[in-house]
Amino acid sequence: MSAITIPADLLPRDGRFGSGPSLVRRQQLDDLVARGRTVLGTSHRQPPVKRLVAEVQERLAALYRLPDGYEVLLANGGSTAFWDSAAFGLVERRAQAAVFGEFGGKFAKAAAAPWLQAPDVRTAEPGSAIGLEAAEGVDLYGTPHNETSTGAMVPVRRVEQEGALTIIDATSAAGGVDVDVRECDVYYFAPQKNLGSDGGLWLALASPAAIERIERIGATDRYIPESLKLTNAVTNSRKHQTLNTPALATLSLLESQLRWLDEQGGLTFADARTRESSGVVYDWAERTEWATPFVADPALRSQVVATVDLDEAIDGAAVTAVLRENGVVDIDPYRKLGRNQLRIGTYVSVDPDDARRLVDCIDYVVERLAQ
Numbered sequence: 001m002s003a004i005t006i007p008a009d010l011l012p013r014d015g016r017f018g019s020g021p022s023l024v025r026r027q028q029l030d031d032l033v034a035r036g037r038t039v040l041g042t043s044h045r046q047p048p049v050k051r052l053v054a055e056v057q058e059r060l061a062a063l064y065r066l067p068d069g070y071e072v073l074l075a076n077g078g079s080t081a082f083w084d085s086a087a088f089g090l091v092e093r094r095a096q097a098a099v100f101g102e103f104g105g106k107f108a109k110a111a112a113a114p115w116l117q118a119p120d121v122r123t124a125e126p127g128s129a130i131g132l133e134a135a136e137g138v139d140l141y142g143t144p145h146n147e148t149s150t151g152a153m154v155p156v157r158r159v160e161q162e163g164a165l166t167i168i169d170a171t172s173a174a175g176g177v178d179v180d181v182r183e184c185d186v187y188y189f190a191p192q193k194n195l196g197s198d199g200g201l202w203l204a205l206a207s208p209a210a211i212e213r214i215e216r217i218g219a220t221d222r223y224i225p226e227s228l229k230l231t232n233a234v235t236n237s238r239k240h241q242t243l244n245t246p247a248l249a250t251l252s253l254l255e256s257q258l259r260w261l262d263e264q265g266g267l268t269f270a271d272a273r274t275r276e277s278s279g280v281v282y283d284w285a286e287r288t289e290w291a292t293p294f295v296a297d298p299a300l301r302s303q304v305v306a307t308v309d310l311d312e313a314i315d316g317a318a319v320t321a322v323l324r325e326n327g328v329v330d331i332d333p334y335r336k337l338g339r340n341q342l343r344i345g346t347y348v349s350v351d352p353d354d355a356r357r358l359v360d361c362i363d364y365v366v367e368r369l370a371q
């Protein structure tokens with residue numbers, strides 16, 4: 001144990017503030033146990049699991065007020081697999097990618113596949129952001145909604161260009177940020193952040209134009225590995241199945257979280273709650289002499305991943321180490337960013353009161369370390 005013990009009455013009730021995987025609520029675990037005998041350890045081709053998949057799809061459709069013709073797709077492999085699936089099955093000739101952090105960069109890399117033209121990559125420095133913009137020859141536009149590696153968030157807006165698709169990586173935004181999905185053709189995510197589940201699955205809200213593109217490319221002679229074929233995802237999702245075996249616990253945790261979100265008031269509730277928690281962190285950073293919000297433009301500050309730079313006199317690694325020993329975990333910066341920073345997940349499961357306790361704990365630790 002470190003020499004610094006944070007008083008129990010100062011500690012958050014739940015010390016998990018990671019940017020993903022992130023806080024799983026107790027009720028989700030209780031639901032998982034309750035479902036144990038009917039779902040876990042049973043066939044994913046039989047009604048109990050298919051019903052669970054259908055429930056996840058219905059709840060997502062309700063949460064996002066899904067426009068007519070949009071479908072909820074899912075498959076294995078997380079958002080990383082979706083990037084490759086998109087390169088194989090959604091980009092016709094050339095993609096444009098907005099890159100303002102690691103995850104946007106990973107999509108740009110996937111879109112640099114040899115059967116496509118080199119992507120049009122629009123880059124901004126970490127801590128800022130850049131929008132998509134109509135460009136000659138581009139048939140698919142892609143951006144993260146929330147860049148988890150830096151804590152920059154952009155509005156979801158369709159690029160108005162006849163025949164082109166706009167796809168949004170919502171891995172860390174989904175379930176925590178309100179959005180009008182008519183502003184895009186694919187809103188895709190994995191469920192290990194706001195949605196309080198485990199990784200390994202991707203889900204996508206797909207427009208009729210996206211489905212049409214998937215089917216059109218699927219019917220050409222382009223080689224596509226079976227597990228990455230979006231046509232398989234469409235066919236199987238319509239039957240409430242996945243091509244290969246899904247993680248049943250992931251589906252159960254996800255369904256529980258979607259049910260809770262619905263009971264609490266859906267995306268309106270989620271949006272207000274994540275704004276409140278992240279607001280606590282940003283307000284604290286603004287008024288603290290040795291802390292500064294990393295994203296300079298308040299309009300680009302994420303409401304679900306709050307990044308705060310620390311003055312060089314403060315040893316961020318020592319602060320996070322002491323917090324970890326006291327049960328407050330995972331507020332380290334994104335590893336490749338290499339900054340003296342705290343990155344705090346303020347996803348919807350985080351209680352805003354715990355965000356208040358967290359900043360008090362950080363103050364407590366910094367004061368003690370200085371003694």
Ligand SMILES: Cc1ncc(COP(=O)(O)O)c(C=O)c1O
Pocket residue numbers: 020077078079080081103144146147148149169170171172190199200201
């Ligand atoms: C914005 C964003 N996109 C994509 C990913 C990759 O997701 P997965 O690990 O499910 O492949 C992450 C993971 O943190 C992310 O934050």
